[in-house]
Amino acid sequence: MQYTVNEKGYYGKFGGAYIPEMLYPNVEELERRYLEIMGSKSFQQAFHQLLKDYVGRPSPLYFAKRLSEKYQTQIYLKREDLNHTGAHKINNTIGQILLAKHLGKQRIIAETGAGQHGVATATVCALMGMPCIIYMGKVDIERQKPNVERMKLLGAEVRPALSGSQTLKDATNEAIRDWINHPTDTHYIIGSVVGPHPYPDMVARFQSVISEEMKRQLQEEIGRDYPDYLIACVGGGSNAAGAFYHYLDNPKVQLIAVEAGGKGVASGKSAATSILGKEGIIHGSMTLLMQTEDGQIVEPYSISAGLDYPGVGPIHAHLFDTKRAIFHAITDDEAMQAGVLLSRTEGIIPAIETAHAFAYLEKFTPQPEEVVVINLSGRGDKDLATYIQWQAEKATH
């Protein structure tokens, strides 16, 4: 079974490039050149230099002693939260901005939901001195004020997406429309393993530095280069794709993808795409997506703004379809409890997205000698207000 993309841009039956003709030249140029550019010596050198000196890689693989004692197993945390800008997102934006420069592009656009990818994009644009326009749903702009201010401070222009439900999917639509209107000078930095081929593969490759390091670090730490269980949260799925990448073909590793169950999978307020979704097309990709019977895209819900995407990267649709990974939905409350637990057990406040992955520790019982790695994809500073509000609500109920 092949889990990475095939030569036609598909993961099994998922993926492809379902785009209007207006986007064809942009996507075709990327598709024709991304592997050659990414494989070149000068690109690799610049990419790894920046990851080291600017992002602060390699990110540590940390043995979580107290958490391991609590769950009676061996738990390691891959510390993507320690990256510059506070999450794994920057691995991808560093890669894509270098690619954009190789392609001779002069203008950068991106979409953002919670603002993490927007900040990571604004950061690399400042670093490279390139103009940067971030599309963000009007609703998200109102609920993620600090990140909006960060992007502006970094010199980016934040444009509100006023169409549809005014959230991440609409910000993505607006970014794509911008790209249609600027076909030659602009590069679109997509923030996850979504969108038309080659984006899902390109972003997965940039994020694969996570599992590349993990292999080396586990080898040093435990004498073998793989864990028994590897857990990551999935919205679009870029941190999970990066964490799983070098283990896709190792059947000894049980991959676990944790989705946002919101108020419960059956509640109508959820973002558990693999369970609730049906095959269809969103943002140029054939994948699983939440939609009505008539094929209209449904607005998902999660307490975490980074997980409420109605689709999922085609690689994950394929991992779900082939049962290579276990998919599990965690509710808002379970995630928040896990976030508080990690804060108090290890002194690490995780992003609420990431807290979903930790909640899975309650759902299975690994053996005491087995090794569990959790991809700690981001830190929770941005989520303080949500944590405080959630605790206040719990106290009054």
Added chain:
Amino acid sequence: MNRLDTLFQEKKANILNIYFTAGYPQLQDTTTLLTLLEETGVDIVEIGMPFSDPLADGETIQGSSQKALENGMTLSVLFEQLRDVRQKISIPIILMGYLNPVLQYGMEAFCKQCKAVGVDAVILPDMPLAVYETMYAPLFQQYGLANIFLITPQTSEKRIRTIDKLSKGFIYMVSSASTTGAKEGFGEEQEAYFQRIQAMNLQNPCLIGFGIANQASFLKACQYAAGAIIGSAFIKAIGQEAPLEEAVKQFVAQVRPQSQLTS
């Protein structure tokens, strides 16, 4: 014979194709609009199948699509509305929309319904050429449907030749790198592109769309192609307070010069 082929055989120039979104402004306006458009001398109608996330469209058609969905428009409702349409309407009808709702309806069921109600062609801008060729071309043929492809100023000559070979009916020439309704009128760059395509002597006729909003831009398009397609400007016109009949008549009269009607 497909009504589109008949039309292009009989009429080589000044073809006016008008787009509207099914279910807008009101759910039940579909057949009224079709009748009015035929009466006012429009040559082809394109009915938009509304989608929640129309990537290639600007705010006007996004807005009409959203309203249409709120009004309750679905593919099943649309086919029901079109059931007896061929008893009154004889001009070619095209359905335009995005692939996802069609896939959920089922491609074969969709093609079958199109034939049953008398739809002549389909435009699905996000259906890749390769997917059409390998998966759906036989179905379209079986049900006598033309699949209309788009070309843009950025489409390479080689790709245009391929599209020309695969096309039936006409080729939809997108006037500039833009979403629908984003720009109005044409500059020198666009005229150069129109001339370039004209000089290619394609086997299919071309209709120019995107950016055509009035008589000046319609006539300009007619200089270089068999005719033109108007969408956003028409949607704006029928979204006003005026009664539908008045709005349609006034709009078409403004776009099409009187001389073309009498000739």
